[in-house]
Amino acid sequence: MLETIPKTGSAIGIALLALGDRWTLLILQRAFVLHTRRFGDWSAQLGLSESTLAARLRDLVAADLMERAPYDDNGRTRDAYLLTPRALELSNLLLAIWGWEQASVPGLEDAPVLIHDTCGQDALPLLGCGSCGLAPVTARETSAERGAEAEFARINMPRLHRRAKHSTTPVDALSYYPETMEILGDRWSTAILAASFLGVRRFTDFKAELGISPSILSDRMRRFVAAGVLQTPTSAGEYRLTAKGMNFFPVFAILVDWAQRWYSSDSAHELTIWHTSCGAQLRPVLLCSRCGTDLERTKVHFELPAVTAP
Numbered sequence: 001m002l003e004t005i006p007k008t009g010s011a012i013g014i015a016l017l018a019l020g021d022r023w024t025l026l027i028l029q030r031a032f033v034l035h036t037r038r039f040g041d042w043s044a045q046l047g048l049s050e051s052t053l054a055a056r057l058r059d060l061v062a063a064d065l066m067e068r069a070p071y072d073d074n075g076r077t078r079d080a081y082l083l084t085p086r087a088l089e090l091s092n093l094l095l096a097i098w099g100w101e102q103a104s105v106p107g108l109e110d111a112p113v114l115i116h117d118t119c120g121q122d123a124l125p126l127l128g129c130g131s132c133g134l135a136p137v138t139a140r141e142t143s144a145e146r147g148a149e150a151e152f153a154r155i156n157m158p159r160l161h162r163r164a165k166h167s168t169t170p171v172d173a174l175s176y177y178p179e180t181m182e183i184l185g186d187r188w189s190t191a192i193l194a195a196s197f198l199g200v201r202r203f204t205d206f207k208a209e210l211g212i213s214p215s216i217l218s219d220r221m222r223r224f225v226a227a228g229v230l231q232t233p234t235s236a237g238e239y240r241l242t243a244k245g246m247n248f249f250p251v252f253a254i255l256v257d258w259a260q261r262w263y264s265s266d267s268a269h270e271l272t273i274w275h276t277s278c279g280a281q282l283r284p285v286l287l288c289s290r291c292g293t294d295l296e297r298t299k300v301h302f303e304l305p306a307v308t309a310p
């Protein structure tokens with residue numbers, strides 16, 4: 001469990017500690033999409049145990065992603081949980097995850113539909129460059145530059161959580177797909193994928209870069225290959241991203257941007273992503289695939305399929 005937010009280390013590592021957990025992602029997602037604020041509502045929506053939910057909410061408060069707001073419940077004071085400004089900016093991250101699922105995971109007929117209220121159409125989020133306005137921006141049109149001491153994703157994870165079993169997370173139209181959880185629901189997995197985007201290819205380099213144990217690393221590599229995110233290793237032992245893995249770039253770019261804006265780190269530890277087409281630093285924005293304007297948090301909503309109770 002996340003007991004304290006580390007004051008040092010890479011911003012991305014700190015952000016992964018705060019976010020890289022299946023339940024945490026689902027709790028945040030329900031808060032965004034369904035405006036869930038109360039303990040009992042998350043409990044009913046997600047079906048997780050009270051102790052797990054209480055622990056995750058405590059972590060979210062400690063990470064300054066949620067704040068408690070007391071309310072009166074028939075004479076008893078209870079806490080609601082509101083997204084903080086820092087968490088509200090995760091809206092783009094969640095939209096990018098949804099967009100990746102739409103593009104990369106087959107068989108989503110009953111997936112929620114994203115409506116852009118500005119133009120009134122169903123939309124897909126496109127990663128755009130805030131500097132030059134171009135969209136979509138792909139990983140190939142960017143380059144990453146690391147500060148001299150950038151251990152971008154090294155995470156101190158003493159006795160961190162065991163992996164949750166897939167079957168413990170709910171399956172309904174809103175929930176993330178197993179592929180998504182494979183990448184984002186586990187801090188090591190996200191760190192490995194981040195390293196891949198930075199050009200790390202060899203098993204030994206992942207190990208050295210991330211300070212990860214060989215057994216955890218080989219387990220995650222095997223899962224990534226099975227999920228079609230990494231190619232089977234070449235004869236030279238190199239792991240490369242598949243097209244599906246490359247399509248995850250918007251999520252990565254938004255995560256890096258958010259982490260470095262909210263978890264201060266000095267420039268020696270920073271990671272800069274450049275948009276090579278225009279030469280400026282990539283300031284990731286999400287644009288509507290229909291009208292091309294910004295998918296602002298307050299200008300989008302999801303239309304859910306007719307949901308049968310899970």
Ligand SMILES: [Zn+2]
Nearest residue numbers: 129132275278
């Ligand atoms: Zn640009």
Ligand SMILES: [Zn+2]
Nearest residue numbers: 116119288291
């Ligand atoms: Zn639009």
